[in-house]
Amino acid sequence: MTWREVESLDREKTVAILPVGAVEAHGPHLPLLTDVIIANAMAEASVERLATAGREVLILPPVAYSSARYAAGFPGTVSIRPETATAVLVDIARALASQGFRMLALANAHLEPSHIGSITKAVALLREEGALAIVFPDVTRKPWALRLTEEFKSGACHAGQYEGSIVLAEKPDWVREKIRKALEPNPASLSTAIREGKTTFEEAGGPDAYFGDPAGASAEEGRRTIETLGTILAEAIVTG
Numbered sequence: 001m002t003w004r005e006v007e008s009l010d011r012e013k014t015v016a017i018l019p020v021g022a023v024e025a026h027g028p029h030l031p032l033l034t035d036v037i038i039a040n041a042m043a044e045a046s047v048e049r050l051a052t053a054g055r056e057v058l059i060l061p062p063v064a065y066s067s068a069r070y071a072a073g074f075p076g077t078v079s080i081r082p083e084t085a086t087a088v089l090v091d092i093a094r095a096l097a098s099q100g101f102r103m104l105a106l107a108n109a110h111l112e113p114s115h116i117g118s119i120t121k122a123v124a125l126l127r128e129e130g131a132l133a134i135v136f137p138d139v140t141r142k143p144w145a146l147r148l149t150e151e152f153k154s155g156a157c158h159a160g161q162y163e164g165s166i167v168l169a170e171k172p173d174w175v176r177e178k179i180r181k182a183l184e185p186n187p188a189s190l191s192t193a194i195r196e197g198k199t200t201f202e203e204a205g206g207p208d209a210y211f212g213d214p215a216g217a218s219a220e221e222g223r224r225t226i227e228t229l230g231t232i233l234a235e236a237i238v239t240g
Ligand SMILES: [Zn+2]
Pocket: 026, 034, 035, 109, 110, 111, 158, 159, 163
């Protein structure tokens, strides 16, 4: 969009959506930018539903960098401090509020606790300031998590069937198909490992930076999941 197009958006009706991801290893078959692709897809999938509800949408360029400590040992992962990530979100929200925007929604696809923590800190701070409404459906929690796939709910959900399917639907050319199809499933649950205090993918039983079943991914499942993510975001915005 151009600045004149943004200028003409009705501030009363417009919700600004910020996709949030990470630059992080996603197995030997998916791009480092996987979470950004997923966050963008989630944002875009919410637009039609929001239009039906009388909202206009401004999808912002994504925040690609965040805290990605679990994957820090894998080349190409770029992890920043959680407090930096919080500051980026707070500054973006303040900039939008100063232009008269009333609501900012976060479409987040990176699920690591230190990253989620950096978001919830920003959300709490911004709610306290009250300059604009903040919407953040945390898909790692109920009720949203229950709507996602079995693999997602099992916690073996990093670069496996769940995420691989979404990338296949959105950016099929970015998936290393020959490698993906040959990968053995890794049923180790990342969420269990996190609860047990493991702090890296290697410790959590993911020496190749993937969990779940990459070979089981399909564009068809990806399209369904993207629809679900878009619905979750739109519902959170309409009720938020
Ligand atoms: Zn991911």
